[in-house]
Amino acid sequence: MIQLSKNVLTCIRKAIIIFFIPDISSSIETAGIVKPDIWQGEVWRLLTGTLLHGNILHFMFNIGALFVLGKLIEVITHRAYVPLVFLISALSGSVFSLLFIPDVPSVGASGGIMGLLGFLFILGRKHKHLFPAAHQQMLIKGTIYTFLAGLLAYQVIDNPAHLGGFLAGVLLGWKLIPHRQFRIGMVVSRPLKIIGMISAGIIAIASFFTIYKMVIS
Numbered sequence: 001m002i003q004l005s006k007n008v009l010t011c012i013r014k015a016i017i018i019f020f021i022p023d024i025s026s027s028i029e030t031a032g033i034v035k036p037d038i039w040q041g042e043v044w045r046l047l048t049g050t051l052l053h054g055n056i057l058h059f060m061f062n063i064g065a066l067f068v069l070g071k072l073i074e075v076i077t078h079r080a081y082v083p084l085v086f087l088i089s090a091l092s093g094s095v096f097s098l099l100f101i102p103d104v105p106s107v108g109a110s111g112g113i114m115g116l117l118g119f120l121f122i123l124g125r126k127h128k129h130l131f132p133a134a135h136q137q138m139l140i141k142g143t144i145y146t147f148l149a150g151l152l153a154y155q156v157i158d159n160p161a162h163l164g165g166f167l168a169g170v171l172l173g174w175k176l177i178p179h180r181q182f183r184i185g186m187v188v189s190r191p192l193k194i195i196g197m198i199s200a201g202i203i204a205i206a207s208f209f210t211i212y213k214m215v216i217s
Contacts, residue, residue, distance in 0.1 A: 033106040046094040052107040069116040080196025089115020089165040096164025111165030118169025
């Protein structure tokens with residue numbers, strides 16, 4: 001059995017919230033990315049909305065992608081990167097959604113997942129020896145197919161969230177991944193470990209807060 005790190009498990013926990021939601025329309029109203037409410041000061045929705053899912057298919061796709069991409073980053077780099085990249089990318093995706101489709105509510109972790117994909121993309125470009133050519137092509141094709149799917153199903157897919165998350169992951173990868181002296185299972189600095197733990201804690205707190213909002217609503 002594959003053993004997951006505590007940080008990856010914390011990230012995955014956010015997706016389980018779907019099982020506490022009896023009515024997706026009421027969940028969006030309560031904790032989703034409802035743009036007018038955010039402008040009125042409920043900025044916490046930028047994160048809680050990424051912890052909700054529209055249906056079981058949405059949930060299964062995101063949980064699968066989160067497991068694969070998160071585990072890959074953890075094995076190649078360090079577990080501290082997973083919650084950090086996911087959190088910042090999810091928030092970036094929410095902000096893009098807020099700015100570019102201000103009248104349409106949204107839910108889902110796609111921004112965070114696209115951030116993990118963008119982070120891996122930069123990792124593969126900086127250190128090609130870590131990724132066989134087939135794996136690099138898979139990352140590129142996966143990115144292209146995701147954005148094409150968004151264009152084809154733009155009425156139900158939050159493309160700005162995908163773009164915002166992906167760009168955040170790319171920028172984090174460019175900034176955080178060293179250009180030289182990189183090896184699998186690298187040792188990271190203590191500050192980065194602490195930031196990773198804080199990021200995981202924020203995700204956990206947001207998960208429980210979202211459940212609390214659903215229960216009292």
